[in-house]
Each structure stands twice: as C-alpha cells, then as structure tokens.
Amino acid sequence: SDLDTLDVVVLVALLVGTVAYFTKGTYWAVQRDPYGDSLAAANGIAKSAKSRNIIQKMEESDKNCVVFYGSQTGTAEDYASRLAKEGHSRFGLKTMVADLEDYDYDNLDEFPEDKLAIFVLATYGEGEPTDNAVEFYEFVSSDEPSFSSGQSADERPLRQLNYVAFGLGNNTYEHYNSMVRNVDKYLTKLGAQRIGKAGEGDDGAGTMEEDFLAWKEPMWAAVAEKFGLEEREAVYEPVFEITERDDLDPESDEVYLGEPNKNHLEGSQKGPFNQNNPFIAPIVESYELFTAKDRNCLHMEIQISGSNLTYTTGDHIAVWPTNAGKEVDRFLHMLGLSEKRHKVIAVKGLDPTAKVPFPSPTTYDAVVRYHMEICAPVSRQLVSTVAQFAPTEEIKTEATKLGGDKDYFYSKVTDRNLNLAQLLEILSNGEPWRKIPFSLMIEGIVKIQPRYYSISSSSLVQKDKIAITAVVESISKPGAPHILKGVTTNYLLALKQKQHGDPDPDPHGLNYAITGPRNKYDGIHVPVHVRHSSFKLPSDPSKPVIMVGPGTGVAPFRAFVQERAAQAKAGQKVGKTILFFGCRRRNEDFLYAKEWEQYKKDLGDNFIMHTAFSRETPKKVYVQDLMKDCQEELSRLLQEEKAYFYVCGDASNMARAVNDQVVQGIAAFRNVSREKAEEIVKMMRASNQYQEDVW
Ligand code: FAD
Secondary structure, three states: OOOOHHHHHHHHHHHHHHHHHHHHOOOOOOOOOOOHHHHHHHOOOOHHHOOOOHHHHHHHOOOOEEEEEEOOOOHHHHHHHHHHHHHHHHHOOOEEEEEHHHOOOOOHHHOOOOOEEEEEEEEEOOOEEOHHHHHHHHHHHOOOOOOOOOOOHHHOOOOOOEEEEEEEEOOOOOOOOHHHHHHHHHHHHOOOEEOOOOEEEEOOOOOHHHHHHHHHHHHHHHHHHHHOOOOOOOOOOOOEEEEEOOOOOOOOOOOEOOOOOHHHHOOOOOOOOEOOEOEEEEEEEEEEEEEOOOOEEEEEEEEOOOOOOOOOOOOEEEEOOOOOHHHHHHHHHHOOOOOOOOOEEEEEEOOOOOOOOOOOOEEHHHHHHHHEOOOOEOOHHHHHHHHHHOOOHHHHHHHHHHHHOHHHHHHHOHHHOOEHHHHHHHHHOOOOOOOOOHHHHHHHOOEOOOEEEEOOOOOOOOOOEEEEEEEOOEEOOOOOOOOEEOHHHHHHHHHHHHHOOOOOOOOOOOOOOOOOHHHOOOOOEEEEEEEOOOOOOOOOOOOOEEEEOOHHHHHHHHHHHHHHHHHHHOOOOOOOEEEEEEEOOOOOOOOOHHHHHHHHHHHHHHEEEEEEEOOOOOOOOOHHHHHHHOHHHHHHHHHHOOOEEEEEEOOOOHHHHHHHHHHHHHHHHHOOOHHHHHHHHHHHHHOOOEEEEEO
16 A cells, blocks of 8 residues: 555544535635625624525525636636626626525526526636535535435436536646536536536636636627527616715724624634634744845744644645735725725625625725725726726726727736726826725625635644745836735735834835724734645654745745654654755745754754755756756655655646656656656545645
8 A cells, every 4th residue: 555554544534524524515615705604693694594595595586597606715706796797787687696605406406497507616726626616516426416306317307407607727737627627517417508618717827817708708698599688788786785874983883994703893802713703813923034135035923822723734824914005095095985984884785695795884994905805906897897987088988998908908907917996096197086886896806815824833843833934925017007015925024024113114105004903903913814734744754755845835844844853853763854945046045044954953864955046056946957866766765665745836837847857757767658657646646645735
C-alpha cells in the first residue's frame, strides 16, 4: 500500500468527518452567505421554518423561473442575480434566485413544464462542487436518485424539466468546468431538456465575464423562442427598497454600523465563530518581513485564545476586510451620497425571495465600507445598466458605448484596473451620478469577501496564535490613473502601522477606519475565522516530506518546518524535510531567512533547503529548475520512501510547472512513459501523497 496503517486510519477518520460535515452541507462553507443567520434573525425568520420545497416556494411567490447557484466566492451568485434580473426586465419572466443548499431535489420531477430552471455552477478545487452545491450534486449524480414520487431513473423522471446552464471554471485546472459538464450530463440522462448551449466561463484565461456575456444572448433567444416570450424595453426595477429612517440616529443601539450580525451589534461576541460570524481577534504582533521599493510583506500574529476557534497546521485563516476610506469617500461622492452618508437606512427586499446581503437598519457609510466589494473590477454589464442614470446625455452616450463594446471597454476600463466609482468619476469629471438608485448598487456590486491566508505557524508550537504571511498588493500600471491597492492586505498594513504607532500610519492616504464600527476593533483587532483544510503533514513525523513554496507560497511550510523542528527538539524521530523556495534576491525578499537557520540547527542534516533567486542570476531560476537538478533523489524518495509532496502558491503557472517536473522526474527514474508517469502522479494526488494549497 502507498500509506502506512496509521495514515490510513487518519485518512479514514478525515473522510468520515468530511462526509458527516458535507451531509450537513456546512463543511468549509466559505463566504457563501456571511450574513445568512443574522439576516434571518433580523428579519424575524427562523431558518428552520423556511420551506425546502422549491416548487411550492415558486408557486407561493408567483415565480416561473428560478436561478440556482453553486457559488464559492460569490461570482456565480452574482451571475445568478444578474440572470434573474435580466430575465425579468427584458422578458417579463417572474424570477427568483436560489441558493442550491436551501432546497431539496426529490421533487424535481414535478417541476412544471411551463417554468424554467437556470443553473449557474462554479467548479471548485479539483473538479468538486462548491460547498453549497454538494447535496444537489450528490442527488443528481447518484445512479438512482430517489424521487418522492417513486419514479425511477429509467422513466426519464425529469422529462418535464426545462433548464439552462452556465459553468464557472478555470482551464489551468485539470477538471475544467466539470461541475456544469457533469450536471448537464446527469440532467440530460434523467430526461431533462436543456435550452440553448451550456455555457462555460474561464477564469484561467481571464475571460469569465466576456464568456458569460457572449453565452447569455443566444441563450435568451432560445428561451424566448421556447416559451414564446417577447422581449421588451428593459426598464430598471429596483430589487430593494431603501427607506431613510429619520427617526433613528446612527448611534441608536439597533443601527448596524458595520457589525456583521446581531451578537456583534449587542456588544457581546458569541461563538461559534465561522463564515457567518467572525471573531474580532487581537493582533498581538506584526512586522514587515521585507520592505522593497514598492513591495512589502507582512507577518502578523493573531490571538485566538478564548474564542473556541482552533486550528491545526495547514489550515487557513479568513480575514474580513474593511474598505479604504479613500475609496468609500469616492464611492459615496460619485453617488451623491456624501452628505447623507451617516443617515440611517432600512433596506428591505421588494420581493419575498430577495435577500438583503447585510443587516439593517444601517447607514450608507457602513454598507459601503463593510459590506460591498467596491474596489473590485467593474463589469461591463453593470456599466451598461448604470448608463441610463448618467448625469448628462453626453455621458450616457459614452457609458452606453462602453457597455456595448467589448474591446472599447477592455481598453478603457479593464486594462486600466478601474473600479466602479473611479470609472464614474472619469466619465463625469467628478460630477456625482445622483440618479443611480442605491438598490442598483446593492444588486450590482458583490458583497465583500473574506480573504484566505495559509496559516504560517504550527498549532503544535503555538495553538492559540495564528501567523499570517501576506504580500501587500500594490499594482501600478502604465496608463492606469490609480495605483491598485489590494483591499485586505493594505488594511492589514495599516493595522500594522497603527500598532507600531507609526507617525504616518497611512502612507498611501487610504485612510482606514482602523477602530472599526463603534470602536469595537480598537486596540488593534481584526475580524477573522478559521477554515480547516486537508493540507496536512503526515501523522508520522519520520516520513520524509518535500515542499515547494516560492514567495508567500512558503507560508504553510514555515508552519510545517516549525512543527518538525519542535518535534525533533522534543526527541521525536523526524524524517527528511526538503524545502524548495524561490524569490527575487537573497537580500531583498528572502522570507524568514534567519529562522531557517535555527530550524537547520534543530533538524540537522534532515532539513534541506533549496533556494532560487530569480533576479540574481543572468538566467531566471525557478523552483521547478531546482527540482530538476535533484529529480532523481526526489523521485526515489517519492517511490521508495513514500515521501509526501506539497505545493503552495501560484495556481496557474508554478503549480503546473511543478507538477510537470514531478512527472518528468518519475518518468526518467522509473523508466516509464510520460502517460504512465502522469497516471502515477494522479494516483499520488488521489491518495493525498501529493497535496496542493494554491490560489
Ligand atoms: P484584492 O483587493 O482582493 O485584489 C487582488 C487582485 O485582484 C489584485 O492584485 C488584482 O489582480 C485584482 N483586482 C482587484 N481589484 C481590481 C480592479 N479594480 N481592477 C482589476 N483588477 C483588480 N496570500 C498571501 O499573501 N499569503 C498567503 O498565505 C495566502 N494564502 C492563500 C490561501 C488560499 C486558500 C487562498 C484562496 C488565497 C491565499 N492568498 C494568500 C491570497 C489572498 O487570499 C488574497 O487574495 C491576497 O492577499 C490579495 O488580497 P487583497 O484583498 O489585498 O487584494
């Protein structure tokens, strides 16, 4: 066997745990609906009381089209909302959006023939469904899905179901768009009728948005034909009602000023802390690992004691960001809301199926600062929608042109890294677009997403403190009017500077609300939660490990080496610990340079570090080149000693090149064909001997 007994036991335990969690549908439920519970509570709806019967739900709310989404980072959810809106405004469909997780599918065979189901499905990781689509996927992919009517799969039980499908994937992964491809296959097998082509968006090629836009036009034409729908002049209809509450003061106890949910509002943060409920954690230490010309890298230590949050080496921590004040100001100004920013507003869905993506009552300022991804790239579709609200006819013409012309949009907007407010500002020369309804902004801008970091400390060494290693994103591009500042990493940098009492805590004038809503983050706190991962050291420390982590990809390997060094110091037998690291220059961005020397002392000859400094040699050297130089030894360790192999960092290029190098090494060492070597690597992945933590 490829694994020793102990590992098998651990793997089985992990698997059982995973399945148990999956069936609850909550395991590593990421970012899906950070406000779900609080919202249900705020709206007085007990979560359990909601019906899981989609057919009944559609009937009750008088809908004839449901757009289901399987979403991990919010993009699929955003596309689903856009399809729902468009179906309604252009074709008069009575649409609703539905989280796949919220419904059961055993009555899908009763889905009425005159209604339409749209599936927007992201593929996650190694061809897996997103967390919220796990149960749905299990249902449709099972050999004999059990329908409550008792129909069997042979009877083509879904013959009444008319559906449309779009997938979100990344062609740099092997299982490209496998979710939409498989669901389409299974639905067809069960007799369902697809209308139009199943669309596929490719994040790897950076064409997701354009793929989506190109797919939906012929799809709508096919839907219109099938259901005999007439296209009408699309009139914007708001999804949310915004009521200004003059009776409430922003300091009133019930007003959310950025608190993520009711517990936080009431002042007592209560666990369990998870993707719906962050822990406001103290930052106990923070410093810069390096500061180069226009790049810096942060190390932060975050205290989780007393929170009941736990982690094990290899897990991820999610950081909930706050938008930079500079961008919040720009956004509010461009919408003509500067003077009203602290006015209390109540936000309500005009339709019972519309979910407000943040708690209310709140203020414009709080919504924009804490809940909207206002700095993200602006979509062409949103630009074509806002065009009708331009301050002048001339600006409207230009915005309409941008919305309608893919290449023009690319050169004027995408290529210049503009966010929505920056674009509006350029188009109108700073004059506010007062006619844009705030509801459109809630609909059109995705809700802010927590960002993940591979924990760079060992839970064995410091179980109550989580370390983060993060490069501060700052991108200046020739021709772009603004420097693109990463939302979360610049917020973390500002926190670090504040902690050090930096006289100029905000060198970029980003102006963060460091102390948080009602000063609840004062004393340097940051909202976080932990996501457990399957990126784990072998349970037996004597097993050899090979780790490849250039740049910040080294983060989890600092944790791995820290752990093995501690085990060695404690007298345990620790196996070969090989690390491949790469950066630009030894004296510039060599992360944890001093620490590796200490680990070397603790682990002795068993710790081998290979380094590549790409800017120091005439020819650029990368980690995969270093691996090539010792491919025989690596292949031998993998085969004869069943070494564990780990890759962390850049998903698109590096991880692929490393995979390729391993394949080459194995083919040469075992004297087998490339195909065979690829097969072997696949099996190593399947048995967890080869693990990736890439982004
Ligand atoms: P964002 O604001 O999210 O921007 C990120 C990028 O998006 C920009 O660089 C740019 O390319 C693009 N972008 C944003 N806005 C625009 C715009 N208006 N126009 C055009 N393009 C735009 N990072 C680490 O440093 N260390 C880690 O250990 C680490 N571990 C990770 C583990 C996992 C599992 C994952 C998924 C990611 C990990 N990351 C890690 C990446 C991290 O989560 C963040 O993506 C990263 O820190 C950037 O976040 P940000 O909010 O600062 O930048």
